Amino acid sequence: MINRILLIFIISVFGISYQCMAQGDLLVTPTRVMFEGNKQKETLNLVNTGNDTATYTISFLQYNMNEDGSFILLDKPGENQMFADPFLRIFPRRVTLAPGEPQAIMLQFRRKADMLPGEYRSHIYFRSEKNSNPLGMNNSIKDTTELQVQLVPIFGISIPVIIRSGEVNVSSELSDLKLESSNEGGQFLRLTINRTGNISLYGDLVIQFTPLQGKPLEIGVVKGVGVYTNINKRRIVVKLNSTTPLINGILNVKYQNASEKKKIVYTEAELKI
Template identity: 30%
Template sequence: MSLFALTQPCSANLQVFPTRVVLTDQKKNGSLSMRHIGPKMERYRISAVFYQMKPDGSMSLLKDGRSEPTSLVQHLRFSPREVVLQPGTEQVLRLMLHPRKRLPDGDYRAHIYFEPADSAEQEGTAPSAANGAMQLRAKIAVAIPVILRGNATAKPAIENLQLVRKPKAAPEFTANLVRIGSGFLFGDLHLFFTPAGGAEESVGTILGLSSYIDSRTIRFPVSADADKLRNGKFRVEFRSPTAEGGGVQAHSEISLL
């Protein structure tokens, strides 16, 4: 049994930084730093893979993503492809853009996938009484996106913004993040609420949100109490990452009763 985490810097026994690598025609090299924080030696296999994004924002691993129009898998060279790490040790992975032919203008992507060589350990020798299955302890793999920025452009828009109230649970907001153009979207979401006659306050931040398709659903909980989100305005902003200036790229607002 193997689990994976997309763009998570720390998962189970492995830390990987940075959580996103951006390449260009001028910057064709990059690196990732791995740190093993587990209690014993671990072997990791490293590969380049392609995830297909679905309209709900989830990601599905393709067995062979090299034929996808925006796949960078076949155009990446990286080393090493397998490492053995002792507890507390680090290893640097170096990668390079090496296209087999001139790529058409546009954005391309892949994920560098770090997987424990022994992706599941047997906890015991006896099957469970319920279904006869062996008890397994999952080891979690980490997938880090590698983006090639071409000359493609993309403008974001936020549509169909709604606030969903749930009994005995934090409220959630839903919206569609729409892409106008062919480039990839990457940025941060900032949530605000302004009560009638009051001052605006922040009620949530979602960092590192991406979209590789024309429209995807976004759904996240709001930190404020549901009873406080009444008789006012709720606003969502999509901003460029702080390292790129943090400017507002798109926004949407609704009135709450």
């Protein structure tokens, strides 16, 4: 008897700012989709970067965000949350890719007249199936009376899809800044991002230190920090890139958009040390 144990690995790209994401030999771009204004279509590009032919099924999942940035899988909308998948059409839903083969996935948004103002969100889930053996694997079984265990990893990637409808608004504020030291001798900064409004936040945190006599130094960056609509605050801990303890100066923290073209600062705060 053959007993196959399936190991499931899910990587959720909830606002990671990389332009592409690779996991389990699957490359996906873009890693975040936004429908607002008159936008109705998006093309997702997949590439099998592995050495074996692989099959992927595509579906939707729903998540809530905790204040520490972790996620909870949902089966129904929570308070102040609306799912996007009833308004989305995706095709094809299943693809088989040879090594190095690309595939375009079409995502279409169908706006409805009764949509409420605010933000609808779901996650597209790409799940890998093991439809073929890796190159060089022999299927023959020498002794069928023995229990054989084969570890078959099943990888998955999920990316957020956001629809913004009607009148939307959002504002943010940084609070609870606190500089702390680790047992290993490094320093890190704790802070809270506060959100108000009917849509989520998404951007980069940039931390600078300015000594009393000297120029500003960038000592920390966290890209792709999101605050979903089901929470009003997100607690962040940032390890600072400083070789010496920070004393006698000012820490400046900016929360800004993730665009590489034009930077817009949502909010900022300072901490004197």
